[in-house]
Each structure stands twice: as structure tokens, then as C-alpha cells.
Amino acid sequence: MQRMTLTLAALVLASASASAHAQVTVSDAWVRGTVPQQKATGAFMHIAAEQDVRLIAGASPVAGVVEIHEMAMEGNVMKMRELKGGLPIAKGATAELKPGGYHVMLMDLKQTLKGGETVPVTLTFEDAVSKKTFTRELMAPVKALGGATSGPHSGQHKH
Ligand SMILES: [Cu+2]
Helix, strand or coil: CHHHHHHHHHHHHHHHHHHHCCCEEEEEEEEECCCCCCCEEEEEEEEEECCCEEEEEEECCCEEEEEEEEEEEECCEEEEEECCCCEEECCCCEEEECCCCEEEEEEEECCCCCCCCEEEEEEEEEECCCCCEEEEEEEEEEECCCCCCCCCCCCCCCC
């Protein structure tokens, strides 16, 4: 009976660690502030992966649509586009989501995002090996940088 209990405990531990999915660490998350009427902005962060994963989707209560985007040259023009297959992050690597590069696009915004606010974002990852998905919740502070329709004072408008 004692032996049976130990085996069960081991099984429970094994399944707990398999479902815990502590394979990614998200840090330095922030969202670019918006101006009234602006319908989209980007969320940026560092994602460190302990095994091969793929960032495949996102969600946020402030956005109707969330996509994973990349910036890419199309001819001489820098354009952003959705990464249809998600963003692969290799084991041991850290993906940098930053302005001008990969980003989580918050679209169909339901409100203006002001500096000092915090935006909840849920990221969905897929384990590249098991194909299982798991999510990470984060609270990303809003940095007011003048938004996309930046006026002449944006850049130097510091508090
Ligand atoms: Cu974008």
C-alpha cells in the first residue's frame, strides 16, 4: 500500500510538471500609448524560451483583434505584416519584440491607452515538440510616446 501511494504521488508530480509549461519567461513588456481615435498600437517585450516554442496568438481586453506582426522591407518600404505561422523562438533564445521589429499588434482598440495605465495581455504559445498550447498572462505598462500620429513635440515630451 505504501508503495502504491508513492507511485501515485510520482505520477501526480510528473503530470503537474508536464502541464506547468514554465518554458517561457516574458520580461520588459510595454505597450505604446495612443491618441484618441487611434485604433491600433504595438506591445513589445522580451520572451526567453527554455525549449522550442512558437508565439501563435494574443488577446487583450482593450483590443478587438490581436495579431503577431513583423516589420519587413517590401521594395524600399518598411511594412508590417502578420506572421501567419506565429513567431518561432528557439530553445535557449530570447526573442526581442521591439519597435521596428517583431511586435504584438493590438488592433480595433476599444479605448485610448494613456501613459501610466497597464494593459493586460494574454499570449498563447505552442510547444514545438508536443504541439500543446499554453498561455502567459502579463500586465504591460503603457508608455506614452506620442502614438502613431506623432506631433512635433512627441520625442521630447518627457515628464
Ligand atoms: Cu503591427
